[in-house]
Amino acid sequence: MARLLVVYGTGEGQTARVAARIGDVLADRAHDVTVTDIEDAGSAADPEEFDAVLVGSSIHVGAHHEAIREYVETSLSGASARPSAFFQLSLSSAVDDAERRAEAARYVDDLLEAADWHPDRIGLFGGALRYSKYGFLKRLLMKRIAKNATGDIDTSRDHEYTDWDEVEAFAADFAGFVERRLDDE
Numbered sequence: 580m581a582r583l584l585v586v587y588g589t590g591e592g593q594t595a596r597v598a599a600r601i602g603d604v605l606a607d608r609a610h611d612v613t614v615t616d617i618e619d620a621g622s623a624a625d626p627e628e629f630d631a632v633l634v635g636s637s638i639h640v641g642a643h644h645e646a647i648r649e650y651v652e653t654s655l656s657g658a659s660a661r662p663s664a665f666f667q668l669s670l671s672s673a674v675d676d677a678e679r680r681a682e683a684a685r686y687v688d689d690l691l692e693a694a695d696w697h698p699d700r701i702g703l704f705g706g707a708l709r710y711s712k713y714g715f716l717k718r719l720l721m722k723r724i725a726k727n728a729t730g731d732i733d734t735s736r737d738h739e740y741t742d743w744d745e746v747e748a749f750a751a752d753f754a755g756f757v758e759r760r761l762d763d764e
């Protein structure tokens with residue numbers, strides 16, 4: 580059994596949902612899992628207390644959650660023997676378009692380069708449009724962003740693009756990686 584941390588930054592809760600699903604997959608494999616929002620985490624997100632760390636963030640206006648950026652820069656920077664993974668949610672990963680996919684990958688590259696962090700696994704997932712949760716201005720902004728991304732500008736309902744099978748496969752793959760690594764030690 581490994582002590583695993585899943586720490587995430589979220590705007591409207593989709594990354595929290597993904598983090599929870601990842602946590603369920605890890606817990607089903609009998610690991611001791613802590614899933615925490617970076618805003619509430621404080622010292623509970625100290626990587627030293629865990630065997631492995633997964634970090635997740637959504638993209639808002641081309642940037643990761645600020646507290647997550649700070650966290651990876653201060654807590655995960657540099658070489659580490661501890662296995663780690665990063666997952667990202669965006670609309671850019673919600674469409675089958677090479678340019679958009681490259682954009683999503685670039686967001687990750689920029690974050691990792693700035694933090695000098697080298698996670699063992701990276702997951703890029705489609706996010707969601709929660710028009711029902713946005714205020715007037717955010718709904719307008721998201722309609723514009725969505726028009727160029729998924730094309731879903733019907734604000735009378737929400738749109739979800741997360742592939743839950745992909746999320747579960749990502750979590751299982753990372754769990755397997757951690758288990759093999761700990762067996763070898």
Ligand SMILES: Cc1cc2nc3c(=O)[nH]c(=O)nc-3n(C[C@H](O)[C@H](O)[C@H](O)COP(=O)(O)O)c2cc1C
Nearest residue numbers: 589590591592593594637640641669670671706707
């Ligand atoms: C204000 C806002 C700005 C966003 N900007 C981008 C963006 O620049 N690129 C992108 O691919 N997705 C963008 N998105 C889509 C989010 O990444 C997607 O909605 C994701 O599911 C949000 O997850 P969260 O609820 O955990 O924050 C944006 C969403 C919001 C609400």
